[in-house]
Amino acid sequence: MFYFALIAILASLFLARSFGRRRRFPLPPGPRGLPLLGNALQIPRFRPWETYKKWEKLSHGPLVYAKALGQHILVANNFDDALELLEKRSAIHSDRPFMLMFKLMGWDAITAFMKSGNTWRQHHKVLQHIRRGRVERFHPLLAVKTGDFLHKISTTPKHFDKHANYFSASIMMVIAYGYDLQSPDDPILKMVCEAVESVVRGFLPGGFVVDTFPFLRHLPRWFPGVKFHDYAAGIKKMTYEAKTKMLDLVEEEIRSGIDRASICHAFLKEGEAEIRVEKSSLRDAAFTVFSGGMDTTSAGLKIVLLALATHPDVQKKAQAEISSVTRNTRLPDFDDRASLPYLGAIIREALRWKPPAPLGVPHQSTQEDVYKGYLIPQGTIIMSNIWAMTRNEEIYPDPESFKPERFLNPDGTLNSDDRYLTFGFGRRVCPGQYLALDSIWLATAQTLASLTLSNPVSIETGNELTAHKTDFVEGLGVWIPRPFGFDITPNKGAEHLLNFAD
Ligand code: HEM
Structure with a gap:
């Protein structure tokens, strides 16, 4: 009682x-x-x-x-x-x-769209591998992929957009699965990209309506105009096949005694993982690394190089900073980062100027x-x-202008405004930010050390892009420059840095 x-x-x-x-x-x-x-x-x-x-x-x-x-x-x-x-x-x-369309497509298993809880915590155990302090072990990989990127843009600069996509996709594939892409036509890449692209393509038109009016879900498949069930089911199947196939490949390798420094290898090696997670969590978190890291990192790189190509004075100043450190004898690497504050300010400013996840x-x-x-x-x-x-005029006066100096102290060192707003907040803050920033930094540093970018032009319209006339498209929460290319000229005295062994 x-x-x-x-x-x-x-x-x-x-x-x-x-x-x-x-x-x-x-x-x-x-x-x-x-x-x-x-x-x-x-x-x-x-x-x-x-x-x-x-x-x-x-x-x-x-x-x-x-x-x-x-x-x-x-x-x-x-x-x-x-x-x-x-x-x-x-x-x-x-x-x-809860997003109905994500659920129907099976994309509620992607870390970024997942409800909090035990599975989400397991995903974050997997994602520990790309946290600050651990991501540095992928630096040799970033160096190889940046070399490939430089080769590609110096040969066909008009296809920069494709090269940036391939650069980030090939990094994520190795980190998630140890799978080293050999060409953009790799069938595995095509399969995985198709799953990701159909979500981006289909989500807004189909998902928007059903997410706004969830009762539409109960309309039968035969009802005129009801297509989202089949569309979502198709994507769910495609995504499931892609992520399962990738995990199967890793398991096959482990059975044959092949070891690689990937997230999946680390967790699947019998008895070696420090932390255990369920196989479905590993499968989905690894797929998140690929699907969540690919578009976002390439969007960031595109924004930084677009900013440089449309601001020749900034580009020149960054090149002078780099050559004062390397003397044009070598390409810059991560050990030079602290000596290149202006370059650091360029990256902070580019991701403020056009934040990839607005x-x-x-x-x-x-x-x-x-x-x-x-x-x-x-x-x-x-x-x-x-x-x-990023448009707060009290902190960033004249916010539409691209001014790396905002992030510098009067003595030229980087100031304390080191928070990248574009990576979000709190428990859900982007765990891939260090990997993204390292990838973007190295690709930008080595591009500037060897090449000058000019005349950025939209691939779709042929229109010239300028500091105040850029062209962006919205993806799945990502805001990406529409495909563009540019002209490149090898930097005087640095031509030897572009000698690639084919
Ligand atoms: C420039 C590149 C990137 C940008 C702008 C970006 C942005 C973001 C943002 C805004 C969020 C949501 C934060 C919040 O909820 O407040 C997020 C979450 C996430 N990002 Fe990134 N990201 C980038 C690169 C990456 C990379 C390279 C990876 C993986 C390799 C990654 C994996 C994730 C994951 C797993 C989450 C979900 C975290 C959770 O919900 O628990 N991101 N990202």
Whole structure:
């Protein structure tokens, strides 16, 4: 009896507390929406980050609240809010929202889109292999792949876009599976890329509607216009086959006594792994390394080289810095990094100028919270508007201009603004950031040491690209320069650095 009474008292206290909170604290302000639909029709499919930034006026501040079909959405346009909510309060704001289309495609098994929990923790054990302090053992691999990239862009610079994609894909394949691609036509690469590309291609048109109106899921397959079931099932099968095939290859190698320095080899070698994870977690986390690392790293490299090709003065200054260190006797490597602050500032500035993941990946709150006097209901989707944060004029005056000096102290050393906003926040922050940054740094340093890039031109339209006229396309949460190429000239006195043994 005593226990029943105690439970009843605790339950009423809990209810009083949560209803009390609801009464006492309002939802954050935001644009007025329509009955039932809320703001669903006001959120654009393209470049929504710009709309969220504009809504600051309606919400009287950088914290913007919207509601779409009953779903609470909170957008942090400002770094401090993102830091407080997603980092300091990460215990309750680090889940991912359920996305029906991802579930149907089997992509809810990809780490970045996965709900938090035991499987997610297992994925992160696998991803320890690319954390800071461990990623350095892949530096020799990055050197080989950068050499191949240099060879390719110096031979066919107009195909730069393809070369950048191949550069990052070939790094991720080795790191995940120890699989060394020999050509862009490698059938394994084609198979895996097809799975990834169909998600990017299909997600928005098909997934958008069914994710906005989940009841559509219940429409039968034969219903006119209902195609997403088959589309999603096709992708699910393709993805499953690709990731299983890659793991089978590694197991086959291990059985034949072949050892390689890949994540999958490390976990599958009998009795050798320091930490054990379930095979399905290894399979899915390894596939995440490939699918999550490929487009993002190449997007970053494309942005950095686009910035350089459209800013010849910056390029010249970086080349002078590099040759003052290497004397044109060799290509720069990671040991030179600390001596090349201007190059470091270029990379920080390029990823600020055009952040490859402008809205990050949405977080979801697992508990109700109160922030700045506003209620954040449980289940709220929280977006970090990285694009808006990089446009904060108080920190980055004249934000659309590309100015590496923003990240330098007056004495030319790198300043303390060393946080790459584009990699997100808190428990869900990008675990691949060190690998991405190392890959981009080496490819940029060695390109600048040997080549000068000019006349960037869109492959699709033939239009010249300039500092203020660039052309981007949206992928799956990634904002990528549309395919472009450029002219290259070997640097005077550094031609010998381009002597490749075929
Ligand atoms: C320039 C390159 C990259 C950018 C801009 C980028 C950006 C991001 C962002 C914004 C997030 C979400 C953070 C958040 O939720 O707050 C993320 C998550 C993630 N990224 Fe990256 N990323 C890059 C490269 C990579 C690479 C190379 C890998 C793997 C090899 C990788 C693997 C992941 C994974 C596994 C997650 C999910 C973490 C989780 O949800 O627990 N990323 N990334």
